[in-house]
Amino acid sequence: MNSLQLLKRYQSIRSYTEAIFSPLTIEDYVAQPILEVSPPKWSLGHTTWFFETFVLIPNAKGYQAHNPQYAFLFNSYYNNAGDRVKRHNRGDLTRPTVEEVYTYRKSVDEAMEQFLSHDITGTEKWIELLELGLQHEQQHQELFWTDLKYTFSLNPLDLKYADTLPFEDDYSNDKELEFISMDEGIYTIGYQGDGFCYDNELGVHKVFLHAYEIANRCVTNEEYQEFIEAGAYKDFNLWHDEAWKWVNEHNIKAPLYWEKRDGQWWHYTLRGMQAINPKELVKHISHYEAFAFAQWKGMRLPTEFEWEAAQNRLDWGKLWEHTGSAYLPYPNYEKAAGAVGEYNGKFMINQMVLRGASVISSPGHERYTYRNFFHPWMQWQYSGLRLAR
Amino acid sequence: MNSLQLLKRYQSIRSYTEAIFSPLTIEDYVAQPILEVSPPKWSLGHTTWFFETFVLIPNAKGYQAHNPQYAFLFNSYYNNAGDRVKRHNRGDLTRPTVEEVYTYRKSVDEAMEQFLSHDITGTEKWIELLELGLQHEQQHQELFWTDLKYTFSLNPLDLKYADTLPFEDDYSNDKELEFISMDEGIYTIGYQGDGFCYDNELGVHKVFLHAYEIANRCVTNEEYQEFIEAGAYKDFNLWHDEAWKWVNEHNIKAPLYWEKRDGQWWHYTLRGMQAINPKELVKHISHYEAFAFAQWKGMRLPTEFEWEAAQNRLDWGKLWEHTGSAYLPYPNYEKAAGAVGEYNGKFMINQMVLRGASVISSPGHERYTYRNFFHPWMQWQYSGLRLAR
Amino acid sequence: MNSLQLLKRYQSIRSYTEAIFSPLTIEDYVAQPILEVSPPKWSLGHTTWFFETFVLIPNAKGYQAHNPQYAFLFNSYYNNAGDRVKRHNRGDLTRPTVEEVYTYRKSVDEAMEQFLSHDITGTEKWIELLELGLQHEQQHQELFWTDLKYTFSLNPLDLKYADTLPFEDDYSNDKELEFISMDEGIYTIGYQGDGFCYDNELGVHKVFLHAYEIANRCVTNEEYQEFIEAGAYKDFNLWHDEAWKWVNEHNIKAPLYWEKRDGQWWHYTLRGMQAINPKELVKHISHYEAFAFAQWKGMRLPTEFEWEAAQNRLDWGKLWEHTGSAYLPYPNYEKAAGAVGEYNGKFMINQMVLRGASVISSPGHERYTYRNFFHPWMQWQYSGLRLAR
Amino acid sequence: MNSLQLLKRYQSIRSYTEAIFSPLTIEDYVAQPILEVSPPKWSLGHTTWFFETFVLIPNAKGYQAHNPQYAFLFNSYYNNAGDRVKRHNRGDLTRPTVEEVYTYRKSVDEAMEQFLSHDITGTEKWIELLELGLQHEQQHQELFWTDLKYTFSLNPLDLKYADTLPFEDDYSNDKELEFISMDEGIYTIGYQGDGFCYDNELGVHKVFLHAYEIANRCVTNEEYQEFIEAGAYKDFNLWHDEAWKWVNEHNIKAPLYWEKRDGQWWHYTLRGMQAINPKELVKHISHYEAFAFAQWKGMRLPTEFEWEAAQNRLDWGKLWEHTGSAYLPYPNYEKAAGAVGEYNGKFMINQMVLRGASVISSPGHERYTYRNFFHPWMQWQYSGLRLAR
Numbered sequence A, B, C, D: 001m002n003s004l005q006l007l008k009r010y011q012s013i014r015s016y017t018e019a020i021f022s023p024l025t026i027e028d029y030v031a032q033p034i035l036e037v038s039p040p041k042w043s044l045g046h047t048t049w050f051f052e053t054f055v056l057i058p059n060a061k062g063y064q065a066h067n068p069q070y071a072f073l074f075n076s077y078y079n080n081a082g083d084r085v086k087r088h089n090r091g092d093l094t095r096p097t098v099e100e101v102y103t104y105r106k107s108v109d110e111a112m113e114q115f116l117s118h119d120i121t122g123t124e125k126w127i128e129l130l131e132l133g134l135q136h137e138q139q140h141q142e143l144f145w146t147d148l149k150y151t152f153s154l155n156p157l158d159l160k161y162a163d164t165l166p167f168e169d170d171y172s173n174d175k176e177l178e179f180i181s182m183d184e185g186i187y188t189i190g191y192q193g194d195g196f197c198y199d200n201e202l203g204v205h206k207v208f209l210h211a212y213e214i215a216n217r218c219v220t221n222e223e224y225q226e227f228i229e230a231g232a233y234k235d236f237n238l239w240h241d242e243a244w245k246w247v248n249e250h251n252i253k254a255p256l257y258w259e260k261r262d263g264q265w266w267h268y269t270l271r272g273m274q275a276i277n278p279k280e281l282v283k284h285i286s287h288y289e290a291f292a293f294a295q296w297k298g299m300r301l302p303t304e305f306e307w308e309a310a311q312n313r314l315d316w317g318k319l320w321e322h323t324g325s326a327y328l329p330y331p332n333y334e335k336a337a338g339a340v341g342e343y344n345g346k347f348m349i350n351q352m353v354l355r356g357a358s359v360i361s362s363p364g365h366e367r368y369t370y371r372n373f374f375h376p377w378m379q380w381q382y383s384g385l386r387l388a389r
Helices: A003-021 A040-059 A070-074 A087-092 A098-115 A125-153 A221-229 A241-249 A287-296 A304-313 B003-021 B040-059 B070-074 B087-092 B098-115 B125-153 B221-229 B241-249 B287-296 B304-313 C003-021 C040-059 C070-074 C087-092 C098-115 C125-153 C221-229 C241-249 C287-296 C304-313 D003-021 D040-059 D070-074 D087-092 D098-115 D125-153 D221-229 D241-249 D287-296 D304-313
Strands: A179-182 A185-189 A205-209 A212-215 A258-261 A264-269 A272-275 A320-326 A352-356 A372-374 A383-385 B179-182 B185-189 B205-209 B212-215 B258-261 B264-269 B272-275 B320-326 B352-356 B372-374 C179-182 C185-189 C205-209 C212-215 C258-261 C264-269 C272-275 C320-326 C352-356 C372-374 C383-385 D179-182 D185-189 D205-209 D212-215 D258-261 D264-269 D272-275 D320-326 D352-356 D372-374
Touching (some): A125 A264, A205 A304, A221 A287, A287 A383, B003 B040, B040 B070, B040 B125, B221 B287, B287 B320, C003 C125, C125 C264, D205 D304
Parallel strands (some): C320 C383
Antiparallel strands (some): A179 A212, B352 B372, D179 D212
């Protein structure tokens, strides 16, 4: 890529963020109902801070930080980048205002435009960091939807982001459930292209897989309702020990956002409450639930390797799919030095891998080597499951 | 009062609320950093809901609730008035927007104006409720300042409500500390006028007081600094058992908002960080601290009765003053029936009484029979102390 | 008292402790199911430590601590007496063994016997501390029963301390409920005798009381059952705000130890599960419950002053009786210097006074000026209530 | 095995339990200082309950439960076997007494002896359950040491289980640290013998391993001290994100039981406090610490497969060794039906695998396919680490 192409890519991703934020009221930018949800205003500043901190300050001659205190406000979890506001206090910061954060974005965007107006050789080290910043911004675009849905769902006023919203409902899947047979053998895992990937996808390596079968599609609402109606949320034999505590302490009875009204299941969506469509893929389920469902079927979840080996024969890309693999480094995984090394590596414990991509993932994120990861109790992602045996 | 006078009083108090809220940005209306702090938007809706629920709906013929869901959103703690948003979720509600809440206020104000446009006999039962609603709104005006100060203080950007703000700093008190002697005898306690008072001030009764001495003024910053510098926050003998736990668990070293920079004490104010003025009265201290200070001086706090008996000889009205009295009902206290009975009575346990009024109390709230009350660990009020012996 | 009398008194109280502990198994000495309950082994050591620390070490020439580490193990809450095992860790200490603690007792008893074998003038300062130690030991005798009852009640094996136990059941009260009228006037409060009393009873002072009526006896089980059956545990209007949270969070439905089996109320006692006797006085109720009961009756609890003023006309001494008074210092209360000053004073916040004495109080503890105190949610004492109006 | 052999094996394992418990005082049998530690008395009853519930009751004609309430008291976590005492209440049960629990053991042992006095065909289904019960009892023998060490370590009296205790100290390892090279290839994993193994070792399968190197021995105290002295407990870059929180919240500075006195490291052992021996293997470290140490060395932990593939070239068996593998089911793992299926499967989430065996593991437990597992913050096991790269 030359610098003009880079600039265009930068502008396109940055302006898409602003487009999806645009229907928000100013009030919507502030709230942080739970630790995991970031206020939209904070996300806006944080993604900007990333470019300022990792691209402009070290590389753009003469660049002065827009506001030196913003480093404290908008650092997320980079110990190497200094102190920061505690995560649970992000929602307490009424200032800077939304307008000031947009001013910050604009200022950084202008500096980036100037910075990218010169010729480049293509081998500059900051190009990687710029690309990481763009991918990072796209991850926050996805988080924007999941976070907003969570916050809106708590409000008794049945809020809508928009009256119609393609990704919220219309991806039913009429395919018959079939199982694809995969042969025993050695498969190669990990990213081998020359585009962008995260460091956790590197460390290409071989794995031996025994013969297995994997479903052609994810589980549907109608299939999941059978599980509910069979009393699965009351049968301890289906659940992990800690999952069973979770079900009981939080009184879990269905996927997140589901609600039974007059004997019919409804679910909250960003276009308001909707009746459940039986043919759609079930989503907003935790790893615990995905595991219990597979257990109930007498099957199991695929490992991330089985998923990757079979990927070109699967229908995927609508939901993040729970796998049976823990999130651990690949052989020969190498953590980058400094702050960037904190991007992935330090989370490789007590989380499970999800594969695929979801309807709200930004374009370019449907990479079959992508390793997403969440704690096993988390439901607020667009996450579903696929069976294996 | 005739209805025109009532209307004027209503309008004057309501518009004062809007005046003091006016410098806020929209973002400032949303945050709830701790349980005890209400988002300004919520206060605005809640005070409006009070008039709608207790005056308009039962009394204004044909009045329809502006939005029936607001009863759920803006009820604070009245079990008799139905279910409500949990207190810790008030900050999660990005909607209704600030504008919508102002529309709600305007709509209720118009209905109140119409309601008050007819002649009244002066004996209508709702007049008391209207007056309670106005006093309640004024209490929220005071809470507005205390809450905002708390929220702003958490922000690293050294926020200011205004560049100058008389009540934040300029009430130094140069009077020599003197002790007023009060005679042993029977004193009458409680509100005996014919104006407004809260139900907790009624139940006029007699108390016997032994001879005592009470300070002419509250303790100053300079006097309090001596206490700090004498190591009082490290001397368990000065503190209640539970206070000592509080000091250690929360690492308390000074009044709230105080901060030591280069050997000099500063404190956060709504006009920004300021150096401590030695002659000002110390404020933002908890009951625990007030008690420990008096202990250190070899004195004690006055009881609320001692305070009331001596009130016309004291210089008071700048701070809520901690007393040595627990918040309990007066003899013959009678709880009102229904929701209004929840205003005070159900909090008469495990709290301590504060007397006086503060620089941020609304006009008309400097009533010497007024019984304010807080948990003994709370510092976020404009609270100080006066010595007795 | 001469030294021989002191010695006899010492021996009599110490041996009574051992007598009531004697039916325990060694296992019973160890457990601490909740923070408030002390393991019997710890109580045994702690009461011994009191004499060693406050009488022997400062006064008995040449006395050497039995085991210097015991000061760390058996100090309860005296900051002035040095560091100590955390309260919640008392049940973790399997050693010293029960036998070793009895050896410690015996060793201290022998040293005390020797110490008391010399003539005394009667004005020695340690005499007061010795007496305080004896009163303290008697308080632990009472705690022994309350703690043991709590621990045994958790065990599914329906444990019994003994097959018959007079204090557990047979104090029914057939008296008609009557109200005694008391005149308005000035009454004198506080201990005026020349025997022992705690420092919190001193500071004799006058109070003015308005005319009031006070019940001749405490409330019975049968009267309390009516309250339960009227749905009182579900009616928020009867409860303090924090009491209502307590009822709901802990799912309180009746006094502690009550259990409904086949429509009949039973309660756990130290002689096993027993059917409720309607004529007995209701016990094991918290201040919250006592308050709610009085509220339901349209009456109130007496203040501690009303109780003391009327005491010689009341039938009391079977239960600690909840009052409407907070536990605060009397006017002119003076905290003793050093460790002894921590006995009472530092707890004078957020607790309520109970008056009287209970069937398990040790002889000599039925002093009408006695001020017992507990947090308002505590039920595990032998506590009941008397109505006033 | 014929029934006589089975009987001998049963008696030998059961009597070994009693032998290692014999130095305890009765008090030692009762305490449960943390959730994870079971009181010795409970372990004694629980292992007995296992044989009664899974062998005698279903198979021994005419056998009557020794005490039907014991099923409630001594069930650990088997939902299929009914309700049970909550785990955190085990230490509250002073009864049954130690003597009664030994009577229970004796009674079950006699019934087992009678049951095993008849000829068997060798194909009886209960033989597997008997064997599982024996393995289970041996696991509790190991837990006995780890739990007792933890409880004793909290006691300020420097308790000793015995004056000499071979396993506590004398396994220094003078070997030079060397790395064994392992070839790339397909390896077979899982138990293939015909003796006993747990269900989690079954599901023999192949894995592909890239070439790797693995240390010939575990890390020593002296090597670990370098890590401490290099400031590792203060360098966030070495730790997982959640590990870093753990280090700071719990103020972790060294392995469990280590204490610095006058510049020298000591550690608590079951024969009392001992100076650290530099040549011994470091133990009582969590997975977090093992990971951070490897990170600091620029290496990593071996996976459980790498460990198993290399096992016959390693010096192992003194400590449980942390691996880089999450505890997940093997391909084709099948959970047994009913209560026995709860033995392992339901814990296969959020835990990490440890391989090897420790100096306190019972004979017969040094099986190279054995998969032990703990949460990554747990230190109280005899756990160490081996490097790989």
